[in-house]
Amino acid sequence: MNEFDVIIIGAGPAGYVSAIRAGQLGLSTAIVEKEKLGGMCLNWGCIPSKTLLESAKLFDKTLHAATFGIEGIDTKAVTFNWKKATGRKDRIVMRLVKGVEFLLKKNNVETITGVAKVTGSNKIAVDDAEFSAKNIIIATGSRPAKGRMSAIDQSKITEVDELFAASEIGEKFLVYGGNASACETAYMLRLLGKKVTMVAPDKALIGFLDGELSKFVLDKFSKSGIKTYLEREITKDGTDGVYAGDDFIECDQIINCSDRTAVIPELQNVDIAMENDFVKTNEFMQTNIPSIYAIGDITGQITAHAGSAQGTSAVNHIAGIKQPFDPLKIPMNIYLDPELASIGLTEEQLKEQGIEYRKGEFPLTVNGKAMAEGTAEGFVKVLAESKYGEILGVHIVAPSATDMIAEAATILQLEGTLEDVGRVVHAHPTVSEALLEATFKAMDKPLHM
Template sequence: MATNLTMPQIKKSILIVGAGPGGYVTAIKAAQMGAKVSLIEADKVGGTCLNVGCIPTKALIHVSSTFSAIKEQSAKLGITVSGMDVDWAKAQQYKGSIVKTLVGGVEGLLKANGVAVYRGRGIVKDAHTIQVGSKTLTADCIILAVGSEPVRIPIPGADLPGVIDSTGTLALTEIPKSFVIIGGGVIGIEFASLFASLGTKCTIVEALPRILPPIDAEITRMVRADLEARGIAILTDARVESIEQAGASYTVHMNYQGQAQTVEGEKVLMCVGRRAMTQGIGLEEAGIVLNCGKVVTDDHFQTNVPGIYAIGDCNGKLMLAHAASAQGIAAVNHIMTGRDSYHAETVPSCIYLEPEVASVGRKEEELQEQGIAYRCGTFSLSGNGKALIEAGGKGMIKILADAKYGQILGVHIYGPRATDLIAAAAIAIRLEATVDEFTSTVWAHPTVGEALGEAAEAVFGNSIHWPPKKK
């Protein structure tokens, strides 16, 4: 006899360890898809990004860039300013208010979506069990989103009180008179720019031949020239050997291009990279494979232990907050539907300088190394009206396209609003758009964005607002 009765749908349960931008976004998405979700956090909701990373750093960068813009451009713009100074204590209060608002917002979203939040250090016991203090939590699947922490070079003097990491830098109660910054990656460059704008004498010490190695080399050269023009000293091919305290300052000893050299600063910022926070949480005991401390995962972000996933900084694939969020959503989709949609080639990188840097997709050096035939179009922002108004025309846009079909492979921007504009480029790469589709798009005028269309025209040597190359 036929019946209308249907079997009830089985509700999956998911345990997420870590409430940073990977973990909390994953938790909300999983709850929206019908899972029973528990989120475990040892410290503060929002993780490094919201509390001691992306957000507080950008808040202080906004303070410094606003101060710098008024100080440097007011006379030219016909604005009279006198008695201008930075109240660092109030700047820190402003930073704190932004962080508090966002963290409170995340906590509210978790509650609104029915996510159970447990405070404490999560220890993995097996494929379905996490221990949090005296509580034992079980679920169908586990997602590790435990993040990363700053690395310190194991050299003499690395533990001196004035040698700080990015977290310590954000908590400074006074603006240092001088700063030695060990590491010319994104974090070091952003902090150098921030404090130089506030009057701090900054020296960047980088072991590699150039700063910002992941960024397009042509743009890196422009960034370096602009930073040096602002008084920031940049020492590349410089390996730090020791740090010693000298009264109220610190002396950094280094091998600079084969010669012994020293540089002094009131504070020393060590930002030579980050490492996954995977130690002491039971991963190896549970049989999870690690590689140099990073959790090994497949393309679905699943570990070698079925049912356990790892997203964000702890898997070492790409240490960016938005990458962690996207990976978490992909992992949840795989758990709930057996499918996912993560496209690593569309993950943009952003650097918050004046002006900004942003890139997505392939770099020119990559294409050359892999023997991929490509065409390159560049457009100087000195030919763009809005960029001229906002940043004196400083910067450029570079578009790399497949030589045969014109498919856009990479976009690199140095200029005002770069970190917003890069979204259009990411969508173009995701949709496999061609240069022709970019050039046939109508870009609003006057905007910095219309320079994307000009750079696309330049792929075939047809920029409207730039003289043609001499043949």
């Protein structure tokens, strides 16, 4: 029997980051993957979707180039070649997958191909081979739920990862779901000139966001020509589309971006505790069985970077380093145009918890860099505790929001205050100046308002 300090099941961002960290700490490590290194995010999710979204953004900007003084482009002759765009996406994905393979080898991680099942608190089996480990980390990811569309002709339904792998696409789409993936997919298709309708079962788009950001997305979609039905389900089939209640929606394809469910490996001789259909863990990602850890999507944290952070926390705990995982310190990004990013508590949560707070909000309409780029749509909101000014939440709508949020993440990690941020010099002209200005606004000392 092969023996290791750590065996990781699943080589997505949560799993492979865990393996690399374990190797760096000198732990004998193996990782099991049934498909491709990099998992859903790298091969079929995060990277493909963002690559195709950038192509769609460039296509849209080309159509509006005259706004920036660029003449001579016959916009009627400009077309989008989906096959070439997906070819570029495939090349980027291949390069990143090879990078993961290299990093695992570099850190002495043994890669095992196959389907793993947990056969004990310290044992797994992959096909006919058995392995033992002092610690097992389960990082087997998630899959989209289909139950709510069981009455629909399944040939009409395309999973979002299948869309990104398709050689060609149609003209009329219904995107089902109200999460970040659904919104990003709908927006990308709309930028390409497709007819897009969204059906979301919840009362708001991307419900975990601060209310102002969620409303911004809904308003943005309305202006962009995306018809959105909230608190609706797809109820029955139609000849050239489907029904959401009494409303008929014409579509060629239904893109399934419904919320995801945990993929649990086969378990033998172990009983792992669950909570709300996800694996229950403590702050160090241990399950109720101390030698078995769970990270990533199967814990309900459906972002690659959260899974990676959980993986680091788990491996550090195995190595005797206490670094608890804190979900409130995890940034959440939505890739539209402009982008949205959020970290910490929302205004609604502060009110629900009875926390007295200060609020500073700064619009990009008076930010020089945003105006110069033609992207002055958006704002930065800073929320801080009233007495000492500790920053509790930052919420951004800006062209570079998903990069700007890293500064906010650092602030929250260090328990920074409004005054701490106020002392940081932000280069001019930059969109990041809006964060500084929002901080000043929360102290009733705005410079440019």
